[in-house]
Amino acid sequence: MKNQLSRRDFHRLACAGASIPLLGSRVGWSASRKDASNRDVIVVVFQRGAMDGLNAVIPYTENLYYSRRPTIAVPAPGGGAESAIALNDQFALNPSLAPFKALYDAGELAVVHAAGLTTPSRSHFDAQDFMERAWLSQGSVFDGWLNRYVSSLEASTATFRAVGMGTAVSRSLSGAAPVVGLSSIEDFGIESASQRSESLKSLLSQTFDGQSFVDSTGLRAFAAVDELATSPAVNAEVENGAVYPDGAFGQRLRDLAALIKSDLGVEVATVDIGGWDTHNNEVNELNPLLAELSEGLAAFRTDLGATMARVTVVTMTEFGRRAYENGSQGTDHGRGSAMFVLGGGVIGGQVYADWPTLADAALDNGDLAVTTDYRAVLAELLIKRGGVSDLSAIFPGLESSPTSGLFA
Amino acid sequence: MATTTRRALFEHWFKQPATLLPDGHKALAPTDPLQLLINRSSFGLRSAEYQAAQALGFDGWLERQLNPESIDVSGLESALARLLPTLSMSNAALIADARATQNSFRSFIELRSATFLRQFYSGQQLYEVMVEFWSNHFSVEHISGPIRQFKTPDDRAIRSNAMGSFRDLLNANARSPAMLFYLDNYVNVVSGPQENYARELLELHTLGVNGGYTEDDVKNVARAFTGWTINGRGDYEFIFNGLVHDFEAKTFLGQAMPAGQGVEDGQQVLDILASHPSTANLIATKLVRRFVADNPPATLVDAVAQVFLSTGGDVRSMLRTIFSSSEFAASGDQKVKRPAEFVMSAMRVLDLQFQGDAPIRRINAYLEQLNQLPFMWPAPNGYPDVQGYWINTTAWLTRWNFAFAVAENTLAPGLYFNPATLIGSANKAAEVVDVLADRLLHRPLLDEDRALLIELVAGGAPVDARIDARTLQLRVRELTAVLLASPYFHFR
Numbered sequence: 001m002k003n004q005l006s007r008r009d010f011h012r013l014a015c016a017g018a019s020i021p022l023l024g025s026r027v028g029w030s031a032s033r034k035d036a037s038n039r040d041v042i043v044v045v046f047q048r049g050a051m052d053g054l055n056a057v058i059p060y061t062e063n064l065y066y067s068r069r070p071t072i073a074v075p076a077p078g079g080g081a082e083s084a085i086a087l088n089d090q091f092a093l094n095p096s097l098a099p100f101k102a103l104y105d106a107g108e109l110a111v112v113h114a115a116g117l118t119t120p121s122r123s124h125f126d127a128q129d130f131m132e133r134a135w136l137s138q139g140s141v142f143d144g145w146l147n148r149y150v151s152s153l154e155a156s157t158a159t160f161r162a163v164g165m166g167t168a169v170s171r172s173l174s175g176a177a178p179v180v181g182l183s184s185i186e187d188f189g190i191e192s193a194s195q196r197s198e199s200l201k202s203l204l205s206q207t208f209d210g211q212s213f214v215d216s217t218g219l220r221a222f223a224a225v226d227e228l229a230t231s232p233a234v235n236a237e238v239e240n241g242a243v244y245p246d247g248a249f250g251q252r253l254r255d256l257a258a259l260i261k262s263d264l265g266v267e268v269a270t271v272d273i274g275g276w277d278t279h280n281n282e283v284n285e286l287n288p289l290l291a292e293l294s295e296g297l298a299a300f301r302t303d304l305g306a307t308m309a310r311v312t313v314v315t316m317t318e319f320g321r322r323a324y325e326n327g328s329q330g331t332d333h334g335r336g337s338a339m340f341v342l343g344g345g346v347i348g349g350q351v352y353a354d355w356p357t358l359a360d361a362a363l364d365n366g367d368l369a370v371t372t373d374y375r376a377v378l379a380e381l382l383i384k385r386g387g388v389s390d391l392s393a394i395f396p397g398l399e400s401s402p403t404s405g406l407f408a
Numbered sequence: 409m410a411t412t413t414r415r416a417l418f419e420h421w422f423k424q425p426a427t428l429l430p431d432g433h434k435a436l437a438p439t440d441p442l443q444l445l446i447n448r449s450s451f452g453l454r455s456a457e458y459q460a461a462q463a464l465g466f467d468g469w470l471e472r473q474l475n476p477e478s479i480d481v482s483g484l485e486s487a488l489a490r491l492l493p494t495l496s497m498s499n500a501a502l503i504a505d506a507r508a509t510q511n512s513f514r515s516f517i518e519l520r521s522a523t524f525l526r527q528f529y530s531g532q533q534l535y536e537v538m539v540e541f542w543s544n545h546f547s548v549e550h551i552s553g554p555i556r557q558f559k560t561p562d563d564r565a566i567r568s569n570a571m572g573s574f575r576d577l578l579n580a581n582a583r584s585p586a587m588l589f590y591l592d593n594y595v596n597v598v599s600g601p602q603e604n605y606a607r608e609l610l611e612l613h614t615l616g617v618n619g620g621y622t623e624d625d626v627k628n629v630a631r632a633f634t635g636w637t638i639n640g641r642g643d644y645e646f647i648f649n650g651l652v653h654d655f656e657a658k659t660f661l662g663q664a665m666p667a668g669q670g671v672e673d674g675q676q677v678l679d680i681l682a683s684h685p686s687t688a689n690l691i692a693t694k695l696v697r698r699f700v701a702d703n704p705p706a707t708l709v710d711a712v713a714q715v716f717l718s719t720g721g722d723v724r725s726m727l728r729t730i731f732s733s734s735e736f737a738a739s740g741d742q743k744v745k746r747p748a749e750f751v752m753s754a755m756r757v758l759d760l761q762f763q764g765d766a767p768i769r770r771i772n773a774y775l776e777q778l779n780q781l782p783f784m785w786p787a788p789n790g791y792p793d794v795q796g797y798w799i800n801t802t803a804w805l806t807r808w809n810f811a812f813a814v815a816e817n818t819l820a821p822g823l824y825f826n827p828a829t830l831i832g833s834a835n836k837a838a839e840v841v842d843v844l845a846d847r848l849l850h851r852p853l854l855d856e857d858r859a860l861l862i863e864l865v866a867g868g869a870p871v872d873a874r875i876d877a878r879t880l881q882l883r884v885r886e887l888t889a890v891l892l893a894s895p896y897f898h899f900r
Contacts, residue, residue, distance in 0.1 A: 167779035181800030221801040327600020
């Protein structure tokens with residue numbers, strides 16, 4: 001696409017001088033925006049591959065952390081640029097997460113530690129599946145928890161209400177409620193050189209006239225293209241000097257910020273970042289990913305400016321890594337890991353944990369135990385920031401109480 | 409958690425698309441058995457192949473495709489050997505070449521190009537489909553470090569066994585430097601065993617996540633494979649390093665591995681796995697999901713698993729069982745093309761001509777955007793094989809843009825087709841639609857869609873009027889775009 005008019009250029013040309021009538025067209029669904037105006041936009045970041053929570057947020061006062069990880073432990077705070085950044089008198093950030101420190105200090109970011117699935121699975125694929133369906137012990141639920149959340153809201157005509165950023169829609173967002181998958185704003189359009197291109201597109205859309213998954217996603221693509229083409233999102237600039245990291249994660253956060261700022265009615269979105277399976281040579285694998293994660297989310301927050309008051313980001317990963325390192329300077333599959341929550345409604349500046357310690361008796365088969373059900377965090381999020389009063393359909397069978405004090 | 413529940417949950421992961429389908433699925437006109445076989449067992453057929461398939465019929469075409477050695481590809485292979493010299497190199501030669509040329513991507517680019525070109529040109533279509541299947545089953549990430557080199561011999565091993573026996577595939581893969589590197593077994597040592605390969609061997613390559621093993625089994629298998637590594641100071645091939653092997657006694661699935669065993673430990677594990685009923689079930693499930701339905705019918709999975717057990721995992725026998733089954737015959741529109749199948753089939757059914765390397769670059773760019781480049785799935789479980797993963801709004805847009813670009817001849821310089829030869833002597837709207845739909849879709853249209861397309865081709869003139877050659881060129885391109893973008897072309 002580099003050697004021709006880009007879609008973004010095309011949209012610019014198409015939209016030139018047309019901004020005022022387009023704004024008028026938004027009035028049609030202002031009613032649903034009013035209903036949604038009390039809710040946060042919920043953004044879920046999934047770190048696929050299982051982040052080593054112990055090397056991301058370090059229990060630096062525990063000698064066992066250092067003795068179990070002789071070659072990969074992050075030095076305790078105070079030892080120079082390579083050493084951890086203290087958050088409080090117990091936990092410290094990996095220095096590659098430095099962008100989180102300012103957000104933590106500003107009270108916008110909190111850490112939840114020793115969090116994860118209450119069902120032990122050390123399979124990436126099972127654990128991600130359990131986590132995203134939020135259905136851990138019984139069959140018959142196939143859709144994702146975020147999709148069930150969307151289904152629980154009042155009806156909306158906003159095409160972009162639920163957006164899966166990327167080439168595929170995450171399992172957590174898949175289900176009966178319609179979703180837009182969007183990999184990049186720039187590429188989100190239909191290009192045809194035919195003089196009869198409008199007729200061709202119209203005819204094409206008529207071949208998608210059933211209600212199957214194939215048909216309904218096809219028709220939604222036509223609707224989403226039309227709506228995005230007349231939206232300010234196609235011209236949105238990064239604001240407030242935010243600098244996104246290179247790569248797909250940064251690009252997708254940047255595009256998501258543009259969608260959110262453009263009043264398209266986005267209420268939930270998912271973004272993935274992969275590569276966390278650090279069995280070997282962990283320090284060199286993990287630190288660049290931590291930097292990408294924290295730089296990306298910090299840029300997202302900066303870019304959104306005041307809008308961040310109604311946006312909450314939560315990160316999750318399928319499990320943590322073993323408490324002790326293996327023979328190849330890495331860590332094998334474990335249990336508890338860390339989650340980050342970020343946003344205007346977050347009670348930040350705290351590490352929320354019922355800390356199990358790394359003592360032999362406290363470990364779960366050699367791993368940091370899970371003491372906070374990740375669903376308990378999501379439950380408080382949906383109650384406080386999503387306005388949900390009945391969680392039973394979204395988290396069926398949830399026995400854990402929602403966390404308390406993470407969200408305003 | 410009870411085993412039955414866990415198994416049910418695992419299966420649900422793959423049942424997603426079927427269970428999410430709302431009622432009122434638009435039924436497309438059904439394909440006949442030969443059309444279904446063609447669409448499922450190939451990357452789309454060129455016109456000469458399509459004619460040959462119609463002449464041979466279902467059984468004849470199936471037997472020919474099950475015996476790829478009967479199909480001559482020597483011209484293609486000698487051209488590839490001449491153009492892409494790294495294809496035949498050993499690991500040592502590949503490493504030396506990367507050092508000498510200071511280009512570690514040469515073998516990477518050449519293997520990827522060969523993969524595209526074989527899928528596009530080869531008449532051994534089912535064989536190429538199976539090469540893709542096993543490459544995906546034993547997935548490694550091609551771009552990762554020395555896998556750019558190691559994947560080339562790994563691919564040769566898969567190609568040698570793709571229609572052979574699962575045991576041979578498994579044994580070769582366990583010793584493949586690409587896999588030893590990818591899942592870190594090359595650094596699995598007695599002083600600190602690491603479980604990456606052991607766990608994925610059990611979960612993904614053989615038994616399946618509910619295949620009946622425990623966390624202790626994972627740890628013991630990791631110990632069994634200590635010392636299975638890559639000879640980094642010699643030929644970069646598999647070597648067993650007894651110095652870092654755990655010689656203590658172990659058990660796996662209740663079977664004893666006596667103390668003092670060396671490389672025999674790992675081989676014993678592989679032997680147990682290659683003939684285990686859970687492995688039979690996993691391979692059968694994946695094959696049936698590949699060729700029949702996202703939600704594999706249990707009766708057929710059981711039948712294929714029995715064939716696996718009675719034939720020592722013979723691929724040909726399992727495929728014959730699948731394609732001759734009543735479940736297969738009844739499975740129309742149960743499978744959607746994944747991106748690579750869509751892109752390749754669009755080019756094959758059009759008999760596209762290639763010139764220069766720009767076309768390969770553009771195919772590469774589209775498959776990158778659609779997220780299915782060869783050997784590039786970032787996790788060891790391989791690309792998903794269910795429509796729920798591949799179909800969404802952004803995927804449709806990219807697929808449509810590819811269809812329009814191919815049809816309108818804007819995809820890449822050096823890539824072209826001749827609209828006139830596609831339709832033969834047809835020159836009236838209905839004839840053009842019927843000829844082109846059969847040729848491109850390998851399936852019939854619904855009457856209502858056929859009527860719309862006839863109007864499109866007629867372009868306002870009476871539908872039975874003869875269309876002049878110049879207008880016809882344009883109309884065929886437009887019709888091609890719509891057909892390749894429509895749902896018809898995306899089922900396989």
